[in-house]
Amino acid sequence: MKISVVKNILEANDRIAQENRAIFDQKGLTVFNLMSSPGAGKTSLLEKTIDALKDQVKLGVIEGDIQSSQDAERIAQKGIPVVQINTGGACHLDGNMIRDTFKEFNFDDLDLLVVENVGNLVCPAEFKVGEDFKAMILSVTEGEDKPTKYPLMFHESKVLIINKIDLLPYLDVSLETIKKEALKVNPHLTIFEVSCKTGQGLDAWYDWLKEQVKTGRPA
């Protein structure tokens, strides 16, 4: 017997993500999902962003890693509420894992929740967690061909942060080519060129981010 069933395989996760989103909306909380390959600079960007914005925006962080709590410890040093998720092998966070952290936060006390996903350029893009938008980092050392090789993440992200531009003098990569390739896959991308080491370009990112926060209090 043949049965026709037209069903999205990710339906169960999409549903949980939607429920998460409803809770965030109700609390007036802005949430973004920060993705990149391992070591592109997600935690570094968060550290910088926390230093720059913590007097203006009440931040919280969820750290996703396969193992270890080193990233959460780095964030906790900044005096910011942070919860570490260890996926125990899974290469991405999903809606359920995010929901399990809710009891650890007081959302009434937060304006912005950042989810640092597991370092991986493929899988995290496929799983919604309830975010308002996805943000991704590409470090210049990864090369110019990444948007075409990993189109989904570039396509799904609202913002692309090109990091480690302090290393450009040592590399044969062109920022212009990276941007052109990324915009081909996603013409609506907002792009920032930064160095989390020198701080170059970060002010524009902070300003943009502040505008995204629904309940951002004036300084």
Added chain:
Amino acid sequence: MHEMSIAQSLVDILKEEMVKHDARVLKSVRLHIGQLSAIVPEALSFCFQVITEGTEMEGAQLHMEIIPLKGICKSCHNDFEIEDYAFECPHCKGTDIETVAGQDLAIVEMEVD
């Protein structure tokens, strides 16, 4: 490798459908895999095989069809195949493109006894 999670979600849905239709054996499943989705069919097949071992789904065939990316231009209403992941209308060069096919992961049909 998120094919394991995908395979698990797939098995969950199939299980539900089998109960609903009072089916005992799963013979085959047809899937549509969007070109933009980040799935490796061989990996999904392998994970499905591992998860279903010893269950009523063991040995079921997974037929996967890759669905090419298609878009509609919101400016000129041209529909076209998105080649090389370039989200730009070949007709008017517009970039407000709605993806109408090739992004989803879907079950379309299953054969049971």
